[in-house]
Amino acid sequence: MLEITNVHKTFFAGTVNERAALRDINLSLSAGEFVTVIGSNGAGKSTILNITSGKLRPDTGTVTIDGTDVTRLADHSRARFIGRVFQDPMAGTSPDMTIEQNLAIAYERGKSRGLRPGVTRKKREFFKEELKSLELGLENRLKAKVGLLSGGQRQALSLLMATFSSPKILLLDEHTAALDPQRAELVSRLTAEVVERHGLTTLMVTHNMEQALRLGTRLIMMHEGRIILDLDRQQKEKTTVPDLLHEFEKIKGAALDDRTMLQ
Amino acid sequence: MIVAVELGLIYAIMALGVYLTFRILNFPDLTVDGSFTTGAAVASIMIINGAPPLLSTVAAFGAGLVAGWITGILHTKGKINGLLAGILTMIALYSINLRIMGKANLPLLREDTLITPLRDAGMLGTIGAIVVFGLLALAVKFIIDWFLHTDLGLAMQATGDNEEMIRSFGVSTDRMKILGLALSNGLVALCGALIAQYQGFADIGMGIGLILAGLASVIIGQAIFGSRVIIVATLAVVLGSVLYRVVIQLALQAGLNPNDMKLISAVLVVIALVLPQLKVFKRIGGLNNMKKALSGAGARG
Numbered sequence: 001m002l003e004i005t006n007v008h009k010t011f012f013a014g015t016v017n018e019r020a021a022l023r024d025i026n027l028s029l030s031a032g033e034f035v036t037v038i039g040s041n042g043a044g045k046s047t048i049l050n051i052t053s054g055k056l057r058p059d060t061g062t063v064t065i066d067g068t069d070v071t072r073l074a075d076h077s078r079a080r081f082i083g084r085v086f087q088d089p090m091a092g093t094s095p096d097m098t099i100e101q102n103l104a105i106a107y108e109r110g111k112s113r114g115l116r117p118g119v120t121r122k123k124r125e126f127f128k129e130e131l132k133s134l135e136l137g138l139e140n141r142l143k144a145k146v147g148l149l150s151g152g153q154r155q156a157l158s159l160l161m162a163t164f165s166s167p168k169i170l171l172l173d174e175h176t177a178a179l180d181p182q183r184a185e186l187v188s189r190l191t192a193e194v195v196e197r198h199g200l201t202t203l204m205v206t207h208n209m210e211q212a213l214r215l216g217t218r219l220i221m222m223h224e225g226r227i228i229l230d231l232d233r234q235q236k237e238k239t240t241v242p243d244l245l246h247e248f249e250k251i252k253g254a255a256l257d258d259r260t261m262l263q
Numbered sequence: 264m265i266v267a268v269e270l271g272l273i274y275a276i277m278a279l280g281v282y283l284t285f286r287i288l289n290f291p292d293l294t295v296d297g298s299f300t301t302g303a304a305v306a307s308i309m310i311i312n313g314a315p316p317l318l319s320t321v322a323a324f325g326a327g328l329v330a331g332w333i334t335g336i337l338h339t340k341g342k343i344n345g346l347l348a349g350i351l352t353m354i355a356l357y358s359i360n361l362r363i364m365g366k367a368n369l370p371l372l373r374e375d376t377l378i379t380p381l382r383d384a385g386m387l388g389t390i391g392a393i394v395v396f397g398l399l400a401l402a403v404k405f406i407i408d409w410f411l412h413t414d415l416g417l418a419m420q421a422t423g424d425n426e427e428m429i430r431s432f433g434v435s436t437d438r439m440k441i442l443g444l445a446l447s448n449g450l451v452a453l454c455g456a457l458i459a460q461y462q463g464f465a466d467i468g469m470g471i472g473l474i475l476a477g478l479a480s481v482i483i484g485q486a487i488f489g490s491r492v493i494i495v496a497t498l499a500v501v502l503g504s505v506l507y508r509v510v511i512q513l514a515l516q517a518g519l520n521p522n523d524m525k526l527i528s529a530v531l532v533v534i535a536l537v538l539p540q541l542k543v544f545k546r547i548g549g550l551n552n553m554k555k556a557l558s559g560a561g562a563r564g
Binding site for chain 2: 053074075076077079080082083084086090091092093094095096097101102104105106108109110111113114115116117118119161162
């Protein structure tokens with residue numbers, strides 16, 4: 001469903017700040033696969049998401065979604081394939097617009113927008129049903145401005161908006177990181193449910209190793225622009241947080257050794 | 264005073280255009296000063312050359328669309344700062360307007376215009392004219408209300424509110440900004456065409472400082488009448504425009520020179536922007552609207 005092939009990405013190329021964010025990344029997700037991505041800061045986790053969403057273009061390599069080469073498509077042009085939830089709960093919704101208007105915008109993902117009314121009675125009924133699945137009582141607040149909602153509510157709404165039109169790929173960028181533990185737990189649970197319900201092919205970046213192990217069907221660990229660990233479902237089930245920490249220690253040790261050697 | 268209300272209702276069309284860019288797209292567009300005169304110039308020269316007044320007025324709207332489109336292209340494709348893009352188009356339009364008009368002032372006194380039937384019926388300066396101009400302003404208001412609630416209009420609202428979000432749902436924010444700027448300047452030019460016919464001439468300097476009148480109408484109107492939902496916000500803009508003309512009229516009656524008009528406009532806008540920041544006024548609940556109006560005024564270029 002998603003093929004990332006031989007992708008390189010370097011930031012600030014040719015300057016003293018040059019930094020290779022991705023080095024020859026090859027990643028293939030089959031339909032319905034739910035991959036969690038972990039790694040330290042600067043490992044390239046977010047860059048992978050941004051390359052997939054089109055916010056960044058790779059220096060070399062290709063991105064293919066369901067057989068279509070999207071490497072050269074701008075982010076809004078490939079949005080018809082992709083649902084996204086951002087880390088910042090403010091980023092995924094339009095605060096000055098109502099809940100139903102936000103949903104109406106999401107409902108038309110990637111379609112050409114014309115002069116039909118954005119919110120109709122029929123759509124409103126559909127939105128109500130979908131909002132009920134969040135169990136936050138938002139179905140009774142369709143005309144409330146989204147800016148009035150709490151961070152957790154907004155993130156749950158973002159998740160619904162990103163998924164209810166069944167995108168081919170769902171991208172989650174540390175979407176629970178900015179929430180308090182209780183809300184993070186709620187959004188985590190909703191994520192598992194919604195991915196399951198729509199059978200979404202999902203790429204989720206997280207800092208939370210426990211979450212990375214609990215959610216999804218596959219786990220990859222990144223370090224300095226490379227994928228250094230790729231666990232399938234069975235391996236993942238047997239892995240624990242201490243195991244992952246141990247892996248991290250190993251790389252850090254290796255990096256240190258390299259540096260020591262060079263001195 | 265009836266004349267002030269008449270003017271306010273005609274200028275409300277311009278103010279609604281400014282509302283589209285300033286509030287909906289969050290884009291302070293200075294093209295207005297030029298495109299207003301462009302509308303007046305196009306309509307006047309066509310009327311003088313024998314074109315039907317209605318066709319001339321529609322053509323003025325079209326000319327405004329093009330002017331706004333150019334600012335939009337400069338800003339989105341040329342990556343020029345929004346304020347500067349507007350200024351560039353505005354300055355360029357000064358020369359273009361002179362080319363269209365051929366000279367700095369075009370009198371329409373003996374021509375048949377859209378206003379002629381009203382004048383012949385003796386309605387100007389009476390309640391009848393206020394009703395006619397009021398219906399016109401409301402018609403434009405309702406069209407904007409309708410448009411902003413279509414799929415396209417919702418995407419435009421979101422473009423001004425959260426660009427990254429609306430792009431993630433497959434909307435080209437560049438296209439939305441260009442469309443919004445074109446529509447806005449189309450309305451401004453339409454207003455210019457009507458004002459030229461109303462006052463009986465087009466003048467090369469008639470648009471100078473007009474953006475302030477537009478901003479004042481939007482800010483004052485929304486501060487007093489609210490802006491919680493769009494149908495209220497657009498009504499507030501229309502009323503704000505009327506209020507603005509009435510205040511100007513009062514200032515003139517109080518003995519200020521017509522040449523002081525621009526200064527009065529600037530002072531009015533400054534007062535509307537600064538007043539709500541003062542502590543004394545923050546405690547007055549009714550001024551919360553104004554605070555909101557203010558926060559938008561400091562928006563990004």
